[in-house]
Amino acid sequence: MSQLSTxxxxxxxxxxxxxxxxxxNELVERFSRYVYSVCTRGYRLSEEDAEDVFQEVFTRxxxxxxxxxxxxxxxxxxxxxxxxxxxxxIAKRGREHATEEPxxxxxxxxxxxxxxxxxxxxALATLSDTCQEMLDRFFARDQSYRTISAELELPSGTxxxxxxxxxxxxxxxLEGRKEGPGGSRG
Amino acid sequence: xxxxxxxxxxxxxxxxPPAPEGWVRAAQELPxxxxxxxxIVARAEADLAFRQALVADLEAALALEGxxxxxxxxxxxxxxxxxx
Numbered sequence: 001m002s003q004l005s006t007x008x009x010x011x012x013x014x015x016x017x018x019x020x021x022x023x024x025n026e027l028v029e030r031f032s033r034y035v036y037s038v039c040t041r042g043y044r045l046s047e048e049d050a051e052d053v054f055q056e057v058f059t060r061x062x063x064x065x066x067x068x069x070x071x072x073x074x075x076x077x078x079x080x081x082x083x084x085x086x087x088x089x090i091a092k093r094g095r096e097h098a099t100e101e102p103x104x105x106x107x108x109x110x111x112x113x114x115x116x117x118x119x120x121x122x123a124l125a126t127l128s129d130t131c132q133e134m135l136d137r138f139f140a141r142d143q144s145y146r147t148i149s150a151e152l153e154l155p156s157g158t159x160x161x162x163x164x165x166x167x168x169x170x171x172x173x174l175e176g177r178k179e180g181p182g183g184s185r186g
Numbered sequence: 187x188x189x190x191x192x193x194x195x196x197x198x199x200x201x202x203p204p205a206p207e208g209w210v211r212a213a214q215e216l217p218x219x220x221x222x223x224x225x226i227v228a229r230a231e232a233d234l235a236f237r238q239a240l241v242a243d244l245e246a247a248l249a250l251e252g253x254x255x256x257x258x259x260x261x262x263x264x265x266x267x268x269x270x
Contacts, residue, residue: 021217028213036205051209055258058213062220117201124199139199167192174190 005030005125010071017065028058031075033140034118035082042110043086049093053085060085079115123173131166138163212256219256226253226263241267 004012004026012030015023035057039050060081068077124132133152137143138159149156204210226248230237239247244263248255 019217024217025214028210032205032210032213033202036209037202041201051206054205054209055212058216059258062216113198113201117198120195120198121202135199139196140203142200142203164192167195170195171190171192174195 008072009074013065013068013071013074024062027061027074031078033121034114035078037114037117038079038082038111039086042083042107042114043090045086045089049089053082053089056085057082075118083111119177120170120174123177124170126173127166127169130162131169134159134162134166135170212258215256216258219254219259222253222256223259223262226259227266 004015004022007015007023007026009030012023012027016027032054035054036050039045039053040047045053057078061078068074124135127135134148137148137151138145143151145156145159148154148159154162226240230240236247236251239250240263244260244267245255248260253259
């Protein structure tokens with residue numbers, strides 16, 4: 001895990017404002033999955049429109065970072081920006097894709113799930129690099145035991161037990177967050 | 187979050203797959219692209235020949251001068267030149 005990945009959002013914003021390009025890379029890395037999922041899973045934008053929104057979100061974050069009054073509010077700011085730009089994109093496309101637009105209730109449920117998933121990712125970021133890699137490959141990247149075993153050069157028979165151990169650690173971390181403060185990057 | 191069983195955690199991890207690498211890289215290159223943009227605009231304001239070359243064929247002029255043709259830089263330059 002890189003040193004920057006342990007920074008809070010507020011600390012990351014401060015470093016980005018100071019022109020630290022590594023901090024900017026971390027900011028993009030930290031929020032790229034979230035923005036991508038809101039565009040594609042939440043608003044069901046086409047890949048082309050999703051890419052435009054994705055780049056526009058980060059362009060605006062980069063150019064308007066100085067205007068963010070509460071540095072810890074980076075996540076809600078990015079969330080709001082992404083949602084607004086998705087809606088603009090849908091409006092720009094006109095009615096031709098109207099049938100593909102998610103219903104309001106479905107959209108709200110999807111966005112809530114994406115937010116919940118982001119919280120899980122934040123908890124994941126506190127685990128060891130090995131656990132992060134293992135769980136990300138298996139769940140988020142949908143890789144098989146065989147692929148994980150080959151790419152990480154681990155015996156294939158140990159993958160399932162390692163995943164189970166890492167899941168258990170993640171569950172403990174999440175339960176700790178539920179019970180009290182700490183660990184959040186917000 | 188209401189439940190922390192392994193199945194639910196697995197489901198939530200699947201909700202956030204990685205964004206395409208190219209998209210992430212392009213977003214990470216924004217500071218460099220922005221810096222190029224400012225430099226190109228400043229040069230175009232000071233150098234009439236360069237400005238004319240940009241207006242005539244933006245991508246070719248950028249390539250000739252060794253600038254990386256980031257799509258968003260090109261789009262932004264087109265927008266600025268069309269406004270001026």
